[in-house]
Amino acid sequence: MKKRILAGLLALGMTVLALNGCAKKPAAETTAASAETSAAPAANAASESVAPTAASSAGQKTGRAASNEIAVGIAQDLDESLDPHLTVAAGTREVMFNVFEGLVKPDPDGNLIPAVAADVAVSDDGLVYTFTLREGVKFHNGDPVTMEDVIWSIRRNADDSEGEALVPALTSISDITSEDNKLLITLSEPNNEFLSYLTLAILPADYDKQDTAPVGTGPFRFVSRKAQDSIVLERFDDYWGEPAGVDRVTYKISENAEGLILGLQSGALDVVSHMTSTQIVQLKESEFNVEEGTMNLVQALYLNNAEKPFDDVRVRQALCYAVDKQGVIDMAFDGYGVPLGSSMYPAFGKYFDESLTDYYTVDISKAKALLAEAGYPNGFEMTITVPSNYQPHMDTAQVIAEQLKSIGVKATIQPVEWASWLSDVYSGRKYQSTLVGVDASEMTASAMLKRFVSTAGNNFVNYSSADYDALYEKALACADDAEQTLIFREMEKNLTENAANVYIQDMADLVVVRKGLEGLTFYPLYVLDVSRLHWAE
Amino acid sequence: MLRGSSRQYAADVVPEAYCYMRSTVRRVLMLLATMIIVSFLTYAAFELISGDPAEAMLGTQATPARIAALRRELGLDAPFPVRYIRWLLGFFSGDLGVSYSYKQPVGELIAPKLEVTLCLCLLSFVIITLISIPLGVLSYQQVVGRFGWIHTTLNQLLMAVPAFFTGILISWGFGIVLRAFTPGDFPDLHMDPAGAFRHLLFAAVCIAIPRTAMTVRMMRSTVISEMEKDYVQTAISRGNDRQGVLLGHVLKNSLVPAVTFLAQTMAEIVAGGIVVEQVFGIPGLGRLLVASISNRDYPVVQAIVVILAFWVVLAGLAADLINQCIDPRLRLGGGS
Numbered sequence: 001m002k003k004r005i006l007a008g009l010l011a012l013g014m015t016v017l018a019l020n021g022c023a024k025k026p027a028a029e030t031t032a033a034s035a036e037t038s039a040a041p042a043a044n045a046a047s048e049s050v051a052p053t054a055a056s057s058a059g060q061k062t063g064r065a066a067s068n069e070i071a072v073g074i075a076q077d078l079d080e081s082l083d084p085h086l087t088v089a090a091g092t093r094e095v096m097f098n099v100f101e102g103l104v105k106p107d108p109d110g111n112l113i114p115a116v117a118a119d120v121a122v123s124d125d126g127l128v129y130t131f132t133l134r135e136g137v138k139f140h141n142g143d144p145v146t147m148e149d150v151i152w153s154i155r156r157n158a159d160d161s162e163g164e165a166l167v168p169a170l171t172s173i174s175d176i177t178s179e180d181n182k183l184l185i186t187l188s189e190p191n192n193e194f195l196s197y198l199t200l201a202i203l204p205a206d207y208d209k210q211d212t213a214p215v216g217t218g219p220f221r222f223v224s225r226k227a228q229d230s231i232v233l234e235r236f237d238d239y240w241g242e243p244a245g246v247d248r249v250t251y252k253i254s255e256n257a258e259g260l261i262l263g264l265q266s267g268a269l270d271v272v273s274h275m276t277s278t279q280i281v282q283l284k285e286s287e288f289n290v291e292e293g294t295m296n297l298v299q300a301l302y303l304n305n306a307e308k309p310f311d312d313v314r315v316r317q318a319l320c321y322a323v324d325k326q327g328v329i330d331m332a333f334d335g336y337g338v339p340l341g342s343s344m345y346p347a348f349g350k351y352f353d354e355s356l357t358d359y360y361t362v363d364i365s366k367a368k369a370l371l372a373e374a375g376y377p378n379g380f381e382m383t384i385t386v387p388s389n390y391q392p393h394m395d396t397a398q399v400i401a402e403q404l405k406s407i408g409v410k411a412t413i414q415p416v417e418w419a420s421w422l423s424d425v426y427s428g429r430k431y432q433s434t435l436v437g438v439d440a441s442e443m444t445a446s447a448m449l450k451r452f453v454s455t456a457g458n459n460f461v462n463y464s465s466a467d468y469d470a471l472y473e474k475a476l477a478c479a480d481d482a483e484q485t486l487i488f489r490e491m492e493k494n495l496t497e498n499a500a501n502v503y504i505q506d507m508a509d510l511v512v513v514r515k516g517l518e519g520l521t522f523y524p525l526y527v528l529d530v531s532r533l534h535w536a537e
Numbered sequence: 538m539l540r541g542s543s544r545q546y547a548a549d550v551v552p553e554a555y556c557y558m559r560s561t562v563r564r565v566l567m568l569l570a571t572m573i574i575v576s577f578l579t580y581a582a583f584e585l586i587s588g589d590p591a592e593a594m595l596g597t598q599a600t601p602a603r604i605a606a607l608r609r610e611l612g613l614d615a616p617f618p619v620r621y622i623r624w625l626l627g628f629f630s631g632d633l634g635v636s637y638s639y640k641q642p643v644g645e646l647i648a649p650k651l652e653v654t655l656c657l658c659l660l661s662f663v664i665i666t667l668i669s670i671p672l673g674v675l676s677y678q679q680v681v682g683r684f685g686w687i688h689t690t691l692n693q694l695l696m697a698v699p700a701f702f703t704g705i706l707i708s709w710g711f712g713i714v715l716r717a718f719t720p721g722d723f724p725d726l727h728m729d730p731a732g733a734f735r736h737l738l739f740a741a742v743c744i745a746i747p748r749t750a751m752t753v754r755m756m757r758s759t760v761i762s763e764m765e766k767d768y769v770q771t772a773i774s775r776g777n778d779r780q781g782v783l784l785g786h787v788l789k790n791s792l793v794p795a796v797t798f799l800a801q802t803m804a805e806i807v808a809g810g811i812v813v814e815q816v817f818g819i820p821g822l823g824r825l826l827v828a829s830i831s832n833r834d835y836p837v838v839q840a841i842v843v844i845l846a847f848w849v850v851l852a853g854l855a856a857d858l859i860n861q862c863i864d865p866r867l868r869l870g871g872g873s
Contacts, residue, residue, distance in 0.1 A: 088594065
C-alpha cells in the first residue's frame with residue numbers, strides 16, 4: 001500500500017516535471033488514480049488545459065491583421081547609432097530604409113526617382129545639378145524640410161576636415177548655392193554616378209538625438225528600440241508620397257535561426273527575409289508564401305593575392321577550374337542562386353557582363369596542369385577563414401573544400417567570429433582565403449570595382465594589377481556614360497582573367513511572407529520596403 | 538554527544554556572535570575580491586583574443602583614420618592597465634559606463650534584462666527544488682525496488698539532453714502544436730505579467746530538466762549512503778519505523794549536501810539560461826551578453842559578468858548560512 005502511494009507520488013512528480021504548471025490540477029487526479037493509468041489522464045489534461053490558450057493565440061493572429069500591424073523577424077540587432085549618415089551594417093540600412101529619404105531615392109528597378117527633391121536637372125557639361133525641393137515635405141517631428149536642412153545634410157557628408165569625408169565622392173563638390181526652392185550643386189569635375197550619392201538621408205539640421213531617436217522624412221517614423229529585442233516603426237501620417245500600407249511594424253530580433261522559424265510557425269512573425277532553402281521546407285505551404293529574390297552580393301572564395309601560393313596567377317586559375325559553382329548552388333542551396341564570374345551581379349544591369357560567368361568551366365586536368373606548372377604538382381594545404389555567424393557561407397566552404405580535393409588541395413575551414421573576421425581578415429589582411437559575400441553600399445559600379453585597385457584602403461584581397469589600376473583611372477576621367485560602362489566591363493574581365501578570386505554566386509534571397517500579406521517588392525539593394533506591404537481585404 | 542556539544546556552544550553566546558560577525562566580514566571581502574578578479578580576467582581575455590570594438594563598430598567601412606578617431610573617443614587608446622583601473626574606479630563610484638553598441642548607459646540598458654533573467658532563474662530554481670528534493674527521497678525507495686533501472690535510465694536520459702534541444706522540443710510541442718505560448722513573442726514583463734510568466738515557465742522547465750535529474754540523483758545517493766550509517770541501522774534495529782527514520786533523521790542530514798549542490802545549481806541555471814533565452818526569444822541578460830561579446834562591447838560584458846559573479850558567490854553564501862541553520866556544527870567550522 002505504502003509503495004503504491006509512493007509510486008503515485010512519483011508519477012505526480014514526473015507529470016509535473018513534464019507538463020509543469022498547467023498540469024497541476026490533472027496531476028492531482030493522477031494521484032487518486034493508480035500509478036499504472038497515470039499517463040493517459042495526464043495526456044488528456046494537457047490538451048484540455050491548453051485548448052483555450054490556443055484559441056486566444058489564433059485570435060491574436062487575426063488581431064494583427066485587424067489592427068493593421070505586421071511583425072518582421074530580423075537576424076541581428078541594428079548599429080549602435082541609428083544616424084543614417086553613420087550607418088555601417090547592411091542590416092541597419094535594410095530597416096532604416098523605411099525611415100529616411102534623400103533628395104532622390106532608388107526604385108525597385110534600380111532607377112533613381114525624386115524624393116525630397118521634386119525634380120533634378122543636370123547641365124550639359126555635367127557640372128551643375130539643379131534640384132527643386134518638393135513642397136510640403138515634413139520631418140517626423142512635424143517641422144517642414146528647409147533648404148538649410150538639405151544643405152546641412154549634404155555638407156555633413158562632404159566634410160573632410162577631420163580626415164576622410166563620410167561619402168568621399170562628395171568632396172568633388174566645389175559649390176552649393178540656393179535660390180528660393182532651387183538647390184544648385186556645382187562639381188569640380190563631372191561624375192556620371194554623382195546622383196546616386198544624393199540618396200543620402202536628409203535630416204533636420206538642429207537635431208542632436210539622431211543616434212537614439214532618429215528623425216527623417218520617410219513613410220515610417222521611428223518609435224522605439226529595445227536592445228536585442230525589438231524595433232518599432234509607425235506610419236508617418238504627414239508623408240508627402242503614397243502612404244504606407246500598415247500602421248505599425250515591429251521588427252523582432254532573433255540571432256538564433258531556429259527562433260525565426262518558431263516565430264513564423266507560432267504566429268509571432270509575418271515576414272522574414274534571407275531564409276535558406278533548408279529553413280523554408282519546415283514551413284507549411286498553406287500558411288506562407290515564399291518569394292525568391294537575390295541578395296545582391298558577390299559570394300566568392302576571396303583569395304589573399306599577396307599570400308603564397310595565391311600570389312601566383314596559375315594557382316588562382318587552377319582553383320577556378322576546380323570549383324564547380326553550379327555544384328555548390330545545388331549542394332548547399334538546393335539550386336537557388338545565380339552563378340557569377342566576376343565582382344558584379346545582375347542587378348547592376350548594363351554593368352553586368354554575363355559572358356564572364358562561364359569563363360572557367362570545370363576542368364580538373366587543366367587545373368592540375370596549371371598547379372604543376374606553378375610548382376605544386378601534388379597540390380598544397382590551405383585555410384579558408386569563414387565568419388561562423390552565417391551558416392550559408394559555412395556550407396559553401398564545406399562543399400568547396402570537398403571539390404578542391406580533386407586537384408590535391410587540402411582546405412581546412414577555420415570558423416571565426418565576425419569581430420575577429422573584421423580585424424584579422426578585412427582590416428589586418430592576415431589570412432589565406434576567406435568565404436564571404438561582398439556588396440556595394442551605393443548602386444554604383446565603381447563602389448563594386450574600386451576595392452580591387454591596388455592602393456584602395458579596402459582592397460582586402462591585395463589584388464594588384466597595373467592594367468586594372470589604369471582602367472580605373474580612365475573610367476573616372478571618362479565623361480561619356482556608354483564609354484565608361486565599357487571600361488567598367490573591361491575591369492570585370494580583368495578580374496576574371498587574372499582569377500582575382502574564385503567567384504561563386506549571387507545568393508538567392510528567400511523571403512517568407514504570411515498568406516494574406518501582399519505587396520512584397522524586391523529592390524536591387526539590401527533593403528526591405530515595408531511601406532508597400534499591406535493585408536489583403 | 539552531538540547534542541551535548543551544541544548546548545555547550547549555545548551557552549557561550551559572545552564568542553559565537555563574534556565569530557559570526559568575523560566570518561560575515563570575511564565573506565563580504567571574499568565577495569568583493571571574487572568580483573574584482575572575475576572582472577579583471579574578463580578584461581584580460583578581451584586583450585588576448587582578436588577583434589577590436591572600434592573595428593567591430595565601423596565594420597567594412599573602417600579606415601585607419603576612422604578607427605583611430607573612434608578608439609580615442611571610446612578611450613581605447615590608453616594602455617590596458619589604465620583602462621582597467623578607469624573601469625574599476627567607475628564601477629566603485631556606481632558608473633558602469635556607456636554601451637558601445639547602444640550609446641546608452643549600461644545600468645539603464647541592463648536593468649530590464651536583469652529583471653527578466655532573474656525571474657527566469659528564480660522560477661527554474663523553484664521548479665528544481667520543489668521537484669528534485671522529494672523526488673530524490675522517493676526514488677531511493679524505487680531504486681531499492683524492482684523497477685529501479687527505469688528510474689536510473691530515465692534519469693540518465695534527462696541529464697544528458699542538452700537544453701537547446703529540449704528548448705526546441707518544448708517550443709514546438711507547447712508553442713506550435715498546443716499553442717500554450719507564442720515562441721518569439723515575449724510579452725512585456727510589466728504590461729502582461731501573466732503572459733510573460735507563462736512564457737518564462739516553459740523556458741524555466743527547459744533549464745530545470747537536466748538539473749532536476751542531477752539533483753534527484755545526488756539526493757538519492759546521499760540518502761542511500763546515509764541510510765547505511767550506524768545510527769540509522771541502530772534506530773531501525775531498535776524497532777523504529779523505517780519511514781519514520783527516513784523522514785525524521787536521514788532527510789535532515791541529507792539536506793546539507795543538497796543545499797550546497799543547489800547553490801552550484803544557481804550558477805548552472807544562469808549558464809543554461811543563456812542558451813535557453815536564445816531558443817525561446819527571451820530578451821534577457823544571456824542574449825545581451827552573447828551579442829555584446831561578439832560586438833566587443835566591453836562595458837556591457839564587464840557589467841554582466843560582474844553581476845553573474847555576484848550571483849554565484851551570493852548563492853554560495855546563502856547555502857552556507859542555510860546549512861548553518863540546519864546543522865549548528867557548521868557554525869564554527871570556518872572560524873577555527
